[in-house]
Amino acid sequence: MAKYPRIKIINGEKYFFRFDMDLRIQHIFLAGTVVILVLSGMPLKFSDASWAPYLYSMFGGITMAPTVHKVTGAIMLLLFGYHLFWIAKVIYKNHYLPMKREGTYSTKAFLMRILKLPMVPNKKDLRDIIDLMKYLFYFTNVRPNGDEYTWKEKFDYWAPFWGMFIIGASGVIIWNKELFTQIIPGEVINFLLIAHSDEALLAGLFLFIWHWYNVHFSTSVFPMGTVFLTGYLNEELMREEHYDYYVKVMKEEGYEKEILPPHGGGHAPSCSDYSSKDDDGDTSSDTVSELEASDELAKEGGTAA
């Protein structure tokens, strides 16, 4: 881990480690192939739309675009395969081997450890969603504090994961329909075609609206989030989206005295009592006093709402 310090300080600003180079390259490949696949596939789904021929001709029209689509799809599937391998490698190296070394390995303990990995959805995500709803419907003025990966990020991860499996598998079969129908009946291709295109539409809309809003267009990050390029997230966004994790990392890295209050949403002006919400109850007195100080500040200018 020494290669990627969890907190990097550049010009006095703290940046928090999120994604290593391997993951970032995987993401670039994924993003690139998704864009190409959607653009070269949608004109076919909506072939009678007025824009379809124009967009399709950008990929060489009906003589070339299907090839572009298939090659890009193949690249995406290779990436998917690599990602599965990557997951296996990480689990083996960081969880299986250590457990074996410590002698604590049992199938049950191993599975429990896997289920506690930060990317696996858990009860906190459900609580956060409920708390976010309360916030969005004005029942409270405090946004939930996110962990290392928020429910939005888990959704953004698992939705394409499932999508890639469905779309990829159906795509490969439709591509090699003559081969596969030696075994499966021809009617199945009809269903696969529906699954392929409808799931793709869902994935496309999901990514280009929801994902892009969260990582680029929301007023907190606009005009562009850079974490997918640099791998590091700035302190402000860290405090806004991953406050629980932020506090944890700050403490573990010895910056306990520099912990700032949550940022954004209802937090900034009246970020009242982080200490009382903190289940651990071990927030240092320094932090509390700092929080109180910012609370004072907030009261001065925060009466607008």
Place this chain on the structure above:
Amino acid sequence: MLSHLIKRPQWSFRALLIALCLLPGWVFAADMGNCLLCHKYPGLSRIDKNGKMKLMFVNEEIFNKSVHSKVKCEGCHTDITKIPHEPAKSVDCLTVCHIIEPTSEQKFSHKSVKKFIDESVHSKVDEDGKLKKFSEDMPTCKDCHDNPLFRPLAFVKKVRPGIAEDAMGRCRVCHEKEDFIFRFYNHITTRLHKSRSPLNIAEACGKCHDDKELVKRHGLTVMAGSSYEETFHGKAANLLSETIPDCLDCHVVKGKSVHQMYGNDDPRSSTHPNNRGAICNSVDCHPNASVQFANYQVHPVFNRDQSPVVYWFTTFFYILTGGTLLPLMLILFLDLLRRLFPNATFRRRK
């Protein structure tokens, strides 16, 4: 010079003759009866008994690039013998026209088509020669055919629509008459592929086969055109593929003509369940495909009564899409709104 010509009419006649020879040969090909005297005017039209406007204008340039450009007007409009004429009757395509068919040296006619049509699924009469129910729905020649333009194929290394000057060059070695070469090349190469694109053909068939009422009263199971459009074939046709299979590629028996189409339950039909596999796995399409490959529904129906499984499968994806996106869009919208009033709350402020 001009006065010279006027004084000596035989010179002006010769000048005119020379000028005529310089014009492309086909200009006067069809209009021996001087019909264009009137019909060359773009506005020439009249309202018929049904109150419909009929355009009588003939665009000579376009007509001369059509397959009938060598046929005189009165070759088809046989009821017109003098100018001015009475309202013309509609053309009977089975007329014996003045063109001599070179192989038989007989006058040419499309009459042989009738025999095929009468045996086909599109016949107006049944096997016993009695008129079918709703026989008026059955297509006549002009429901499918217009006067198609030549659509030559360009050969010699490149297969694309158009005239291959390289190929024409070969003709010119032996044949002298430019007009003949042009027409002969067009005549042959237009027939080496379809005179219409797959989309065009699907639209032509769809005129009847996508007509809800008509489909219902003839007891057909699918809307052929719109269901074709649900498959890759139809979508590619929409995007102007020339090579994608259209209606005729599957429904016309190989080596036969479009006029010899039979119903799906007729064992002679290419789409009869016993013959279907052979259409799909032809060398040009999906070679080596299994017979069950042909069970793929090329006319999928998404309606609840006809294909409940497909219907619910599609509905599942609608629900999945709506169920995922709508809540997320709501959150997105509320989030944007919340950013305007980050501190507001109904309850006690924490």
